[in-house]
Amino acid sequence: MKIINVHSASLPALLLPLIFSPALFAADEQTIIVTAAPQTLSELDTPAAVSVVDGEEMRHAAPRVNLSESLGAVPGLQVQNRQNYAQDLQLSIRGFGARSTFGVRGLRLYVDGIPATMPDGQGQTSNIDINSVESIDVLRGPFSALYGNSSGGVINVNTQTGQQPGTIEASSYYGSFGSWRYGLKASGAVGDGTQAGDVDYTVSTSRFSTHGYRDRSGAQKNLANAKLGVRIDDASKLTLLFNSVDIKADDAGGLTEKRMAR
Numbered sequence: 680m681k682i683i684n685v686h687s688a689s690l691p692a693l694l695l696p697l698i699f700s701p702a703l704f705a706a707d708e709q710t711i712i713v714t715a716a717p718q719t720l721s722e723l724d725t726p727a728a729v730s731v732v733d734g735e736e737m738r739h740a741a742p743r744v745n746l747s748e749s750l751g752a753v754p755g756l757q758v759q760n761r762q763n764y765a766q767d768l769q770l771s772i773r774g775f776g777a778r779s780t781f782g783v784r785g786l787r788l789y790v791d792g793i794p795a796t797m798p799d800g801q802g803q804t805s806n807i808d809i810n811s812v813e814s815i816d817v818l819r820g821p822f823s824a825l826y827g828n829s830s831g832g833v834i835n836v837n838t839q840t841g842q843q844p845g846t847i848e849a850s851s852y853y854g855s856f857g858s859w860r861y862g863l864k865a866s867g868a869v870g871d872g873t874q875a876g877d878v879d880y881t882v883s884t885s886r887f888s889t890h891g892y893r894d895r896s897g898a899q900k901n902l903a904n905a906k907l908g909v910r911i912d913d914a915s916k917l918t919l920l921f922n923s924v925d926i927k928a929d930d931a932g933g934l935t936e937k938r939m940a941r
Contacts, residue, residue: 726822727818727819727820727822728754728755728819728820729816729817729822730817730819731814731815731817732749732750732753732815732817733814734809734811734812734813734814734815734839736749737749737812737815738809738810738812742852742854742860743809743850743852743860744809744852744887745768746758746807746815747759747760748809750770750817754819755772755773755817755819755832756770756772756819756832757770757771757777762891762892762896763781763896763928763930763931764805764889764900764926765898765929765930766780766782766930767781767782767783767803769783770783770804770834771785772786772831772832773819773820773831774831776831776832782802782803783801784801784802785800785830785831786802786831786833787832787833787834788802788804788834789833789835789836790807790922791838791906791920795807795836805900805902807836808883808902808903808904810850810862810864810883810904811839811866811904812836812837812838812839813837813838814837815834815835815837817834817835818833818835820832838881838904838906839881839906840879840908841867841868841881841908842866842868842879843867843868843871845865845866845868846866846867847863847864848862848864848865849863849864850863850864854889855892856889856891857888857890858888858889859887859888859889860886860888861885862885862886863883863884863885864881864883864884865881865882865883866880866881867880868880870910872908873910873913874910875910875911875912876909876910878907878910879907880906880907880908881904881905881906882904882906883904884901884902884903884904885901885902885903886899886901886902887899887900887902888900891931893931895929895930897928897929898926898928898929899926899927899928900926900928901924901925902924902925903921903922903923903924904923905919905920905921905922906918907919907921
């Protein structure tokens with residue numbers, strides 16, 4: 680005959696967290712890493728209203744002075760160029776920014792991922808070098824809210840990255856009212872960009888001058904843009920950006936009734 684004795688014992692409540700501590704089950708845990716490869720997306724496949732303007736098309740048979748030369752064909756984007764370089768262009772996307780008397784308001788401007796819009800919401804396009812533009816993305820509609828508050832639209836400018844073989848490009852433009860522009864661009868790379876120590880560069884500079892079609896509407900603009908990239912390792916790259924613009928422009932002001940009658 681077997682006799683089995685059963686004893687019951689109560690554990691303090693303070694010991695329960697120790698018994699069911701995650702550290703006791705750490706050996707049974709598994710780490711799952713989810714990775715996704717970047718893929719290109721067509722404009723027709725994205726739910727956002729976005730347009731992409733190629734930089735080569737912008738420079739083809741164009742003065743390369745203002746963005747109004749190539750962005751006027753983008754749906755929903757209106758560009759007002761009054762040939763007044765003291766007040767810059769007036770941009771509006773689906774009505775946002777149309778009330779601005781000068782400059783760009785209500786829209787977000789980015790150049791190589793760096794905001795070109797000041798904290799008060801005002802931005803200018805005079806510092807964008809068309810000679811070194813790779814592409815311009817124009818985002819319209821509610822998806823522009825992803826880039827910040829009070830953004831009726833987004834204009835994202837991507838500049839060129841130097842590649843092999845190295846190239847040197849010179850350009851010029853001559854027009855009426857004493858308008859002319861000289862430009863020089865050099866780009867290239869050392870290595871294919873995949874090994875540590877590989878370097879790519881793009882340097883562009885231009886000078887524009889005009890007497891203006893009205894009295895006291897002349898302007899001179901010196902613009903320089905540089906982009907230097909250094910591959911640090913397989914997953915890291917250092918990119919240095921330099922941009923400088925110097926504008927001396929006269930503001931002719933509004934037209935009088937006598938001048939309007941001419």
